[in-house]
Amino acid sequence: xxxxxxxxxxxxxxxxxxxxxxxxxxxxxxxxxxxxxxxxxxxxxxxxxxxxxxxxxxxxxxxxxxxxxxxxxxxxxxxxxxxxxxxxxxxxxxxxxxxxxxxxxxxxxxxxxxxxxxxxxxxxxxxxxxxxxxxxxxxxxxxxxxxxxxxxxxxxxxxxxxxxxxxxxxxxxxxxxxxxxxxxxxxxxxxxxxxxxxxxxxxxxxxxxxxxxxxxxxxxxxxxxxxxxxxxxxxxxxxxxxxxxxxxxxxxxxxxxxxxxxxxxxxxxxxxxxxxxxxxxxxxxxxxxxxxxxxxxxxxxxxxxxxxxxxxxxxxxxxxxxxxxxxx
Numbered sequence: 001x002x003x004x005x006x007x008x009x010x011x012x013x014x015x016x017x018x019x020x021x022x023x024x025x026x027x028x029x030x031x032x033x034x035x036x037x038x039x040x041x042x043x044x045x046x047x048x049x050x051x052x053x054x055x056x057x058x059x060x061x062x063x064x065x066x067x068x069x070x071x072x073x074x075x076x077x078x079x080x081x082x083x084x085x086x087x088x089x090x091x092x093x094x095x096x097x098x099x100x101x102x103x104x105x106x107x108x109x110x111x112x113x114x115x116x117x118x119x120x121x122x123x124x125x126x127x128x129x130x131x132x133x134x135x136x137x138x139x140x141x142x143x144x145x146x147x148x149x150x151x152x153x154x155x156x157x158x159x160x161x162x163x164x165x166x167x168x169x170x171x172x173x174x175x176x177x178x179x180x181x182x183x184x185x186x187x188x189x190x191x192x193x194x195x196x197x198x199x200x201x202x203x204x205x206x207x208x209x210x211x212x213x214x215x216x217x218x219x220x221x222x223x224x225x226x227x228x229x230x231x232x233x234x235x236x237x238x239x240x241x242x243x244x245x246x247x248x249x250x251x252x253x254x255x256x257x258x259x260x261x262x263x264x265x266x267x268x269x270x271x272x273x274x275x276x277x278x279x280x281x282x283x284x285x286x287x288x289x290x291x292x293x294x295x296x297x298x299x300x301x302x303x304x305x306x307x308x309x310x311x312x313x314x315x316x317x318x319x320x321x322x323x324x325x326x327x328x
Contacts (some may be wrong), residue, residue: 032186033257034217035078035118038296040312044081044103046298051076051088052312058086059106065305065314066323071105080121082162087126089116097125098128098160112167115164117265119178126160127185127201129175157185157199161307170203179219186219186238188226196224198238209269220258227253233263246281257304258299264304276306289315 003155034042040052050059050068059068075092076099085100097113111126120127155170178202186209189197199206209224212234217226225235228316229251233256236242247253250281251270263279276290276297289304296307302317314323 004112008034008286017072031204032181033259034298034300035120035179036177036216036218037255037298039078039080039118039298040296040307041298041300042079042081043300049079049081049086050312051079052296052307053091054076054310055312058088058101060103064323065312065325068325071103072101072108078118080119082121082123083163087119087121088182089119098126109222111160117176120178121162122180122201124162127157127170127178127180128160129187131155131176140164145286157187157203158206159203168203170201170205171199173197173206175201177217179217181238184238186217186224186319188214188217196226196236208236210236210243212243216253216255218256218258223258225256225263226257227256233265247279255295255297259299264289264297264299266297266306269292311319 025236040171041048041050047060047062049067050061050065051057057070058072058079059075060071060140061068074089075090075095077091078089080087081103084103086103087098087100089098089311090096092157096115098111098116098119099108100111101108102113117129117131155174157170157175157178159168159170160166170185173187175187176190177188179186183201184198185201186196186198188194192208194215195211196209196214196217197206198209213229214226215229217224219225219238222237223235224238225233225246228234232245233247233253234245246263254268255266257264261280261282263281265277265279267275267277273291274293275288276294278287278289279285290306290308290313292308294308296305298305304316304317307314310326312325315321
């Protein structure tokens with residue numbers, strides 16, 4: 001259940017407005033950064049929908065997260081919407097899998113019963129990875145390590161056809177941080193020690209990108225941004241060229257979200273403590289957004305959402321107003 005507490009403070013100067021999303025069509029405008037961070041908040045037809053671990057339900061709100069209303073009770077995590085169906089997943093023992101439910105909380109349906117990582121939807125199919133436990137990494141790894149392990153023979157990337165319900169295994173790679181971009185799926189391949197790979201959406205072509213292992217990744221346009229195993233934040237083009245270091249290791253970077261020219265970075269431990277920082281890729285400008293442990297960093301329009309222990313926080317990137325929802 002959620003207990004609502006509003007806290008207003010000014011802790012940053014105004015950031016350049018993040019790009020808006022056109023959610024007038026039948027599919028939420030998901031992005032790789034939000035999906036890699038659990039995609040616990042998404043926008044659809046003028047409403048925000050939320051499914052956060054510990055909140056024990058799926059919620060809906062317009063602008064102010066403190067005015068959320070529950071539309072379905074249950075242990076759900078992550079949210080995507082297509083054709084007025086909410087798609088979500090559960091790590092709950094005995095109830096793990098991918099679910100869908102109507103926008104009003106009715107017609108709940110369990111689509112698969114495997115333990116899965118983040119899901120990607122293109123409107124006609126769901127792409128997902130069946131995974132076991134991986135001890136390091138960002139949001140996905142931390143949540144998955146708590147769940148019952150799948151049979152190793154099931155691990156891999158799968159496609160679920162939303163019309164026929166047919167399931168196709170595209171590869172048996174142990175994959176995390178899937179990012180669907182048109183005809184390609186990008187991911188970290190832990191069968192190959194966390195190297196970046198891509199596979200065609202039909203599973204016929206599979207290639208490595210670069211040579212370095214990573215522990216977190218997102219895609220943004222023609223770029224893949226990742227945290228290397230040495231702790232640096234780097235990027236490489238999706239064709240494997242122009243690899244470069246953006247930020248050298250400083251403390252422990254554990255997750256990133258990319259929106260336009262800004263990197264939003266969760267920092268696990270630096271001499272001054274845990275924090276959320278913003279870094280402009282073009283100007284190298286840095287801003288401290290929040291002091292404290294952060295994870296599940298989602299960006300929608302001019303708002304950034306993130307978890308800090310048992311709280312989930314909504315921050316307006318223009319006014320710096322902060323709204324905190326406490327889980328009890």
